[in-house]
Amino acid sequence: MTTGPRPAVGSIAVEATALEKQFNNVRAVDGIDLCVRRGQVFGVLGPNGAGKTTMLKMLATLLSIDGGSARIFGIDVAARPHEVRQLVGVTGQYASVDENLTGRENLVLFGRLLGLPRKGAAQTAEELLAAFGLADAADRQIKQFSGGMRRRLDLAASLISRPPLIFLDEPTTGLDPRTRGQMWDTIRQLVRDGATVLLTTQYLDEADQLADRIAVIDRGKKVAEGTPDELKASVGNSTLHVRLEDRTRTADAAALVARVLGEDPVLTPEAGGLNIALADANRAADVLIALRQAELGITTASVRQPSLDEVFLALTGHHTSDADQNEVAR
């Protein structure tokens, strides 16, 4: 693909060093290093209040940088914001389109602002509306759009200038599973078309589905970075969740599981439930058989990927909910 504005050549799309942002007494971003390669989908994973939005806004020139530095395709964000804005398409956490305008008018407005001639802006709007399945709703005011339609229009608006780098802040939060899947397909296609994507998410499975590389951030700091497989390996590939009929026997069950797996699993007993991290999903059967033989009855059993909470517990030693509490306490 030939992108629109052409950045200086180089294989690094985003490079941030010791990025910092202070809000009154909250250090929202506290010394984050980041390196996103061209053509990559880079996922930033973190719970509420981790500093994801703040970091993205600094990189997109929407917030001033308090400490450290950032470069987009080698261009310094603080020193040359106007050039950076020509290279980045931003889709924020909350739709940033005009409520009073129709879908088409929004896209035409942004096209005109980006310097397209009248006809070019209209044609680009038409193409994007069709590509995002919004052609039928094109002449409705955004006020009457559903959440999913808003998100799609917002993303479409970010693509008008054909930016080589796209920022997506929690692109699927609040979408139903089907719309979420469509958004994932869209993101994959953007990458196929040659774009570099930096996205934030609260969901490990989303990062796993989309990202080539993931950074986990917590309270403004990066706590881990790696490929999805590396991250999951650090917490086990999957988690077996069982719930006991008799919750008083949780400790017995825990001991049994430890014996079967030959190593101490990370246990999170909660209301008669056990979360058992498994290096290999096939070991789930062994655990279930052992429980049956010991006559420890269960009400439910499920094998799934570790949740963000479990990744957090493994990486930081505290739950995501603790992060929220700390945020308040900070």
Add this chain to the structure above:
Amino acid sequence: MTPLLPTRGAAARPLAPRPTLRDTIDQSFAMAWRALIKMRRNPEQFFDVTLQPLLFTAMFTYIFGGAVAGSTAGYLPIIIPGILAQTTLTACMATGIQLREDMDKGVFDRFKSLPIARIAPLAGSAIADLLRYSIAATLTILVGIAMGYRPGGGILGVGAAWLLTVFAGWALAWVFTWLGTIARSAQAVQGISMMIMFPLSFLSNAFVPTQTMPGWLQTFVSINPVTLVIQAVRDLMNDGAFTANVGWAVLGCSAVVAVFAPLAVRSYGRKM
């Protein structure tokens, strides 16, 4: 599958270090287009510039007419320029409030993220609001004529008065625009704007002759830009005379722009 990245676009061109003047003008007009669409969709935005001239002209003429000028007909040449100024002042108060509301909306984040001149959204709404001042001025004059006002200045005098009013509205709007950029919320802008608007419009020669006011008040009234504008509009509409008052009015309004436009642009730039 069709590519999602549009095939037409800001065609491959080198990065611009900053927006050119030409870009800035185009972007401001694109913003003005947006503001005009919004006005069309929310006609209640026009209440202040349509209902107020109708109500106030009728009300003030019948209430004060006899007392101030001896008769309602004799009062019209005094009151119409006064209402003209007051309506325009109200219209430019709304400019600040709307700017503030706009800045708090999500779409502003997109404006900030686009490679556009930082001033474009502000300039766009300033351009679009000229329409509001024009409507206010036109309606007031028409209502006056309907009530029996026969401006002695003729077409030329009335036209010049109309132009001066619109310019004054645009100039004074910078005060409210500045307030819009520094206040915490749209409500705050509304409150402060009221506190500024009332003294400006009532502590003037808009409705009554100033001779009976105490000396200190007369001093304020005489330097109030609104007074200058009203005096100039009276000279133009009633006598068709381009007097020194007209010069003072233009000068006074220009002074307001010279002080408040840079203030507004600067504090706006910090948020943009």
